[in-house]
Amino acid sequence: MHQPILILMAMEAEAAPVGEALKLGPPQALNPQLPSRVRIGDVSGSATILVTHGRDDHFGVDAIGTQPAAVTAWAAATHYRPRLIINAGTAGGFARHGAAVGDVYLSDGPVVYHHRRIPLGAFEPYGIGSYPSMEAGPLARALNLKLGRLTTGDSLDLSDADARAIESSGASIKDMEGAAIAWVASVLSVPFLAVKSITDLVDAPHPTADQFMQNLDHAVSRLAGVMPQLIPLLATPA
């Protein structure tokens, strides 16, 4: 088997339509000790593996956020040895950068954090991070997608401190997992790409949580439409 493409997604509500659109198999356990679930299939001749974090046993919700993202990425990538790790999902966008709900972005340039503040010499840039994502310009042009810098934090809302960090990095896509997965990809020397569909405008007057619930289905449906076009363009090893 060629090295597969590994797609990591945080929420089952995001992953189920993508798994169906890619005609992957039914979800099964990744690891007996993790709640993560895996769907496997072949897309245009490339083994394609979609892994979700799974459900937190204690709280009964999808295990979103950077800690489950990092552990799931590590467990899945050391097991499947992918040649590319894609983090697909939903994210916040910014009206000031021209985003609209349902826009699908590819990550452009290094992925950063906006919630890790360590004002202690060389720990400061470490906290912000800088994890490579693959050159996605040609893919964005071929599929008519947007490009933006991805920033990650562990909160759905936006604190004043988060807002300052995002202003400073110039990022235009805000999610809750990307940088943690890009960090694992960089540690394992595997190329990384994020594909994010916009559920909410972070700089709009309405709270993110309300917009998120209202727009989740639409954003996921846009993502599920894009993935079967995107994966074949990545399916031939270089």
Add this chain to the structure above:
Amino acid sequence: MHQPILILMAMEAEAAPVGEALKLGPPQALNPQLPSRVRIGDVSGSATILVTHGRDDHFGVDAIGTQPAAVTAWAAATHYRPRLIINAGTAGGFARHGAAVGDVYLSDGPVVYHHRRIPLGAFEPYGIGSYPSMEAGPLARALNLKLGRLTTGDSLDLSDADARAIESSGASIKDMEGAAIAWVASVLSVPFLAVKSITDLVDAPHPTADQFMQNLDHAVSRLAGVMPQLIPLLATPA
């Protein structure tokens, strides 16, 4: 070999004196793909394994924070199958809870996060988290240590949002790794205990970073004094 005790520590400057105090072996690689380092020894008849996150290759500093903590805990705990995971290190304390620099605390009650805000129904308590730590009252009394609730966030400083979350949880020890490690321990059904030596008072007028640098040696020396007393009390399987 009995199941070992696994001690996880974020910084080499914290781990080296503890490794020496416990008479563990020299540091070696945990895993060819992770920068984590491991020191192994026998303490009062119990196999004892100290693992650090190691140095971030790109930024040249210790890989502190919850994402490396979670991955290192996962990689070390699935490899060594410990019967207890201890997160030892330094932390911030609170003058309003009676803390002084150099106090050593054991974690008491569930470990929580203060930086994961997800105001979306059942995701809100999931974000805060609630990860068990073992009953440490008898150990604290035997060794004359303090007990406190541990709260974790990815920043060394304290934003207004962090301060509100800590006020709300009533936590009295603030670190950057504990909850991520306690989460991995809970996923693997392994008991967890945090041992934290106070470098700075979060509610003091001086910035945490200045206090941290000034008091690190003293706090680490207190921790290195406590660990050889603590581990023998945990060394006999129940």
